[in-house]
Amino acid sequence: MIHNHLDILLIAIVTAVACALPGVFLVLRRMTLMSDAISHAILPGIVLAFFLTESLSSPLLILAAAGTGVLTVLFVELLQRTKLVKEDAAIGLTFPALFSIGVILISRFAGNVHLDMDAVLLGELAIAPLNRLKAFGYDLGPVALYVMGTILVLNLIFIFVFYKELKLATFDASLAAALGFTPTLIHYGLMTLVSVTTVGAFDAVGSILVVALIAGPPATAYLMTDKLSRMLILSAIIGSVNAVSGYWFASLFDVSIAGAIATMTLLVFGVIFLVVPNRGLIAIARRHARQKWEFAQTMLVIHLFNHEGLPEAETESAIADLHEHLSWDPTFTTQVVRYALHNRCVSQDEAQLILTEQGRAIAQQALVQ
Amino acid sequence: MESLSILIHLDYTLMIVAIGAALLGTVSGALGTYAVLRRQSLLGDAISHAALPGIAIAFLLTGSKTPLILVLGAAIAGWLGTLLIMSIVRLTRIKYDSALAIVLSTFFGVGLVLHTLIQRTGNANQAGLDTFLFGQAATILERDVLTIGILGGASIIVTLVFWKELKLLVFDEDFAASLGFPTRTLDILLTSLLVIAIVLGLQAVGAVLMSAMLVAPAVAARQWTNRLRLMVFLAGCFGALAGVSGTIISSTASRIPTGPTIVLCATVVVGISIAFAPNRGLVWHRIRHQRNRRDLKMAAEAQE
Structure with a gap:
């Protein structure tokens, strides 16, 4: 059982850090709500892939969902480019429509199959370690940990390799374009990363609370520092703190772990908002x-x-x-x-x-x- | 004729649901217009998610499942969430989108924690949460229709009374402030009306899809007119249209949930409006573009 606790805690921390890192750029680029849109809009992708593979843990599922996420971003931008719809309205139109298609598909065709709406929307960290990776008869640990670990490494590599480009495109998109850095490419790279991270995380925390993991720690860190590198490190630390304290809170009161992590996110944000030097209330x-x-x-x-x-x-x-x-x-x-x-x-x-x-x-x- | 016979054969429950959905569509369409014009389209999403802890606390405090009490709790929580968003934006350098995302997700998380607490005491079942997330249009009763009609009608009447002030707030907030209008009070008034519309809609379409009910009719209406008066009216009509058609379509076959169908109907209305609306629409734009090219070519040939 102790083994199980440690697994859940590890998954929570890895997921929180993996979400917080790309979240920093979303917060700075004022695109946080894109994560909300992506996390809802991937539902039809998940459902269709589920029909094909009949398994909730196949890698195809993640690929299909991530593809839908990028498609959502593309949709929102196409709508915006008609100049008939503003960005916020474009987001507000796209993701409910895609999400509705997903819900209708599920209730129409998946009534007898195991694809629970609650699992998609709310996730359940407590059962995440039950699905274990086995090879040659050895138990190598929970699958979710490997999936999120891989995504975390991907995020780290992307941010490390394109740090300069990301920084420039975030703070001065026109200069980045003038210097030939193609902000569009970086934008889509980042969005692909956000999609993959969201899909990986939704299994554990669900599509609504993943937004708390993506937006919470970076926004809290944004109150504390002016430096991008420091903001990234702080976000990772705050994400971990939220995950650990949320898990502790959840086991103490026997409540939803994901919900408790989100509650801690709000609490930590509130405390920093009050007491941080210079910018606090x-x-x-x-x-x-x-x-x-x-x-x-x-x-x-x-x-x-x-x-x-x-x-x-x-x-x-x-x-x-x-x-x-x-x-x-x-x-x-x-x-x-x-x-x-x-x-x-x-x-x-x-x-x-x-x-x-x-x-x-x-x-x-x-x-x- | 066929549609008429469908209408006649509508059974009573379905008619009540359809009327309820139509009223909701009207109210959310008309009030959503202001949110869309102020570029706060996603505020509805945040309010509807932030309402969950309010429902849970109302239940924990009173122990009753009376809709009115739960709705009141939802409204208070949604309202507090919005105030928090406004203060974060005003007092820190965190931008609107991040403030919205934080409040939306963490309030929902708090609600989830409270919900699991209630569940453990054995007082409620999972169905409560599902209803909150996706709504359950089929459970709309005559009493609910009356509530929607009265509260929704009152909200719309308030926007009519403060028409001039709200119009100024929407189109030029700084000018309104310089004229001495209490912009922050008006802002809170408008948000409160939005909260009412959202809380009413939760029962029918649920928290996740409520934002679409605010945004879609207004975006569709925006394509047809440049006047606020007409836009509010059209958005109300489009909302009602989506409500009724969604209800009827979902009743024709089994296992089609009503809320998502209503949202898809509203999306179709948006698609048609963006494509075909006169002057602004894409088709119209294309025709004008080609006519201009032809005229220019003819002018050039004539000059030669």
């Missing part, structure tokens, strides 16, 4: 608060600076009357004065505020700007 809120006080302090020193050394300076810099001159709320004024005193921009001389050297510098600089 907390950082944004704190920056806003600080900017508010800094701005108020600048207004205060400018006010003092404008009247410094003039006859009216005494009345203008009286702490008790400051709020009237600046038309601020009295409590707010007190707080700003305290903030400025704390920063040593002003100093208190009985009832008067006097600019320090530092405060004068801030005022001068603000006025020059």
Whole structure:
């Protein structure tokens, strides 16, 4: 049984990393929803191949489904090229139509055969290790692990070999075209990869949750870094963390493993979204608060600076009357004065505020700007 | 005549289902128009998937399977999902598509986890999830038709009341904001209406295919007109047409699920519209292209 646990965990990790890597480019190229479209649209391909081979694990199935995936991309682009339909609508038209054909085929002809809709849509990681690769009487491990392992290696090779081209085509498609890199070729290469990865993963996690594996970790990593190479590594790590914690969560509460991994994806994304330095919600809120006080302090020193050394300076810099001159709320004024005193921009001389050297510098600089 | 006799021989249940599907098609077509024009065609997909945890939580909290309670849960979850998408886009550099994909898949995952929890307590069966995913048009009752009619009609009336504001929001959001219209409130209003249409449609076509019911009629209608008023009207008609024809076709033979058939009917309407719509359609385009070439050639010959 422990053996089985380890198998499931390994499959989950390998699947998560294999999905996260091409996902990075989808997120950066704003094409994440293509994975959603592909994962649904491959259904008729799977069904037709299943009719031919009558087996859910034949390699033909993966090839046929991946072919349907690429066909979907082609369809969406053809629709777009008529200029009658926008990209999002083209996706929203294509995949439900293909998916509907798949569903009708299944319920019309496959009623007696074993092809479960739930298995296609939701997957079931728990039974993935049951299908084992056997050779010469030895048990070599679950088939799913070999399939996903191969796909992971393929993804790694593709990204490693075409790293420069992918990077250029992602960040500056026109420059890539001008330099003769044919972005179309890279685009279709990437899409083929996404199709193959989706098909390989749907067996384990189903066609809806595969989107969480593809989009979740890269989007989370995107919040954390500006560097493509770092984003790839981070996505792989986050994908693994989601897979491991999701599996742990699922065994603890005895719930769907794929669902738990998706839940963890949301949780990890949420936490990073809150706490990541500079771009997180907390950082944004704190920056806003600080900017508010800094701005108020600048207004205060400018006010003092404008009247410094003039006859009216005494009345203008009286702490008790400051709020009237600046038309601020009295409590707010007190707080700003305290903030400025704390920063040593002003100093208190009985009832008067006097600019320090530092405060004068801030005022001068603000006025020059 | 033949179609008329089919209509007469429609039995009562089928008629109710057909009416329900037609109403749903009308509502989702009319409201989908706004989503398509705002390039948010896939928002419907996200909302319908995000609704699953809401249904599960509503069931866990109340323990009842009353459609109205489950629908309310679905609506709240779908609505929260949309708000999350909007805030991710507004507050981070993550783009709309990724935000949509994350919310869609992870909310669905949460729903799946809750669903397996419910299953273990022995209160519900797998059929609940299947209905959510693919819908079960055959189970539409008179009561459901009434609900669809009232809620859907109310949504459409709201779009009519705020016609000017929504039109401005759709075509020039920045201008609307500069005129002092509360664009974010209007955005939330429009999304809420969309949520209502989607939640109503879940029963008939299910979560996976609901997006097509929003997108297809609107895309088809877009080919025939450049005016919003006519587009909304046509999209409603196309939606109703797809609903009725899909229901009837699926009833003619055994084991043809209704939801997917309705979606395929809507897709056929799109195909016809893209090919043959006057001015914009592909055939029309081709004819114009050839006429222009001939005219140019004649002009060139005349000059010689």
